[in-house]
Amino acid sequence: MDAVGTPLSPGLAWHDPRGITxxxxxxxxxxxxxxxxxxxxxxxxxxxxxxxxxxxxxxxxxxxxxxxxxxxxxxxxxxxxxxxxxxxxxxxxxxxxxxxxxxxxxxxxxxxxxxxxxxxxxxxxxxxxxxxxxxxxxxxxxTIAGHDHFTAAYYSGAINEGSLFDSMGTAEALLRTFKAPLKREAIAELAAANVGLSCSVIADHYTLLGALPTGLTLERACSLLGVNSLEEKVALGSAALSIDPSASAMRVVNDYHGLSITNLDDAVSPAALFRATVEHLVEDSAEMISLMEKFTGKAQNVVIAGGWIKNPIIAFAKERQFGSYRVSNAQEAGATGAAEFAGIAAGKFKLRLN
CATH class of the missing domain: 3.30.420.40 (ATPase, nucleotide binding domain)
Structure with missing residues (x-):
């Protein structure tokens, strides 16, 4: 904006690729x-x-x-x-x-x-x-409620120290919140792995946010298999539970732009492909969490939100990954958390720190 608040250019969405580095x-x-x-x-x-x-x-x-x-x-x-x-x-x-x-x-x-x-x-x-x-x-x-993943973690009771928040939406967002500042070398190492550091929505705290294209990749796998409805995805997840991952050499590799499948063999099936996709995505998630824990310590509890955790194979894989976790009951945790911050600004609510 100029000195009197007049916009001088259009806005760009966060994911817009137009940028000069x-x-x-x-x-x-x-x-x-x-x-x-x-x-x-x-x-x-x-x-x-x-x-x-x-x-x-x-x-x-x-x-x-x-x-x-x-x-x-x-x-x-x-x-x-x-x-x-x-x-x-x-x-x-x-x-x-x-x-x-x-x-x-x-x-x-x-x-x-x-x-x-x-x-x-x-x-x-x-x-x-x-x-x-x-x-x-x-x-x-x-008021400004802050970053949407942060408000979701706040509403879900996972913005405090010792908690890991795993948001299983289109992107998988992994959040850890803490008070002690990190060394610049640590911040740079985390950023290189796409784990960003931000000031948190809680005063005097920081939040690490790691992002993975988990939900996006699962949707692409479902589209490849002709699976579209929620009921079909749940059925596919149930079928994937019966698959032995070691019975096939099939591998899935992914990024934000797409996914690749290699080593298709005689054990291939829709359920086997979906199981291989989930196995790969959980490995990626575990690797990112391990890096975060290098600087924050191991999480004492895990809270998961988002639609994908309701899929049987995802729930199974996350239980194997974390041992135990709590599922947030929020339908739209980010929006509801933002509304709670509005209530705090209006004096209707007090800030919750656990």
């Missing part, structure tokens, strides 16, 4: 970026998207202030301009471990000392809905 690598360095921003240097982080916008929308070079999408909505409703800690942590403009703006990164996109606004924590009141909003919203307290 070369100046970041040249001026800041790969290790330094990972160690300070707590993220991989790629087209996903906001700083790379801002460089792309500067090149394609020249007016954006004159920007004085930055707001993420939720912060912009709140500003339009009547809030003061703010940057919520768990969201600004994922921009590349913020030194996460130090909990302060990263001046060198901000300067790279042409920003100054006031490029980031006042820093707030989730659930902090930041204004009252103005008279230009729909009538039924006017006078309501405004």
């Amino acid at each position: 070369e100046p970041i690598l040249k001026e800041l360095g790969d290790f330094e970026f990972r160690a300070r921003a707590g993220a991989l240097l790629n087209e996903i982080v906001t700083i790379s998207k801002t460089l792309w916008l500067n090149e394609n929308y020249p007016k954006s070079k004159k920007a004085k202030h930055f707001l993420s999408a939720p912060e912009w909505v709140a500003y339009c409703l009547g809030a003061e301009p703010v940057n919520e800690l768990s969201l600004v942590s994922r921009t590349g403009f913020f030194d996460v471990e130090a909990r302060k703006p990263w001046a060198e990164a901000i300067a790279l996109v042409g920003g100054g000392n006031d490029f980031l606004a006042r820093l707030v924590v989730a659930g902090e009141p930041i204004g009252i809905v103005n008279s230009q909003a729909p009538e039924n919203l006017r006078g309501a307290v405004i």
Whole structure:
């Protein structure tokens, strides 16, 4: 935005691939970026998207202030301009471990000392809905609830130290929350494995977020097998329980772009393919959790949310992986957690820390 709050470019979704990374690598360095921003240097982080916008929308070079999408909505409703800690942590403009703006990164996109606004924590009141909003919203307290996976973990009772939150949606999100800061070498090592560090939605805490394309890969496997409905997926999962993984050399390899199947043999079947997919995905999850535990210690309890945990083979595989776990009863944990933070801002609820 310019000095009076006028947008100078369109917004871009977090997964939009339009970004420029070369100046970041040249001026800041790969290790330094990972160690300070707590993220991989790629087209996903906001700083790379801002460089792309500067090149394609020249007016954006004159920007004085930055707001993420939720912060912009709140500003339009009547809030003061703010940057919520768990969201600004994922921009590349913020030194996460130090909990302060990263001046060198901000300067790279042409920003100054006031490029980031006042820093707030989730659930902090930041204004009252103005008279230009729909009538039924006017006078309501405004807050920013923070990152959706974090609010889901909060609502599910898994944002405290010692808990691992495993969200089994389209992406599998693995979260650990803690208070003691990590060394920069640890932050860089985690980021290299796509485990990002952010300030948490709980004041004075950090949250590690590891992401895997688990649900996306399961959906692709189901599509390949012609399995579409929830009932069909449950039946496929039940059939996969009877498969002996050692009876076949079949292997599945995946990333966000697709999956590959190798070593198809005489033991192949829809259930065998689904079992092989699940086995591979759980191995990936266990590897990422092992890296997180290297710096946070072993989790004392595990909470799982998301639709895929209701599939029989997923439930079986996760029990084998963790030993025991609790399933969150929330239908939409992220949205419900956000609503609870709104209630905290309005004085209706108190912050839960367990």
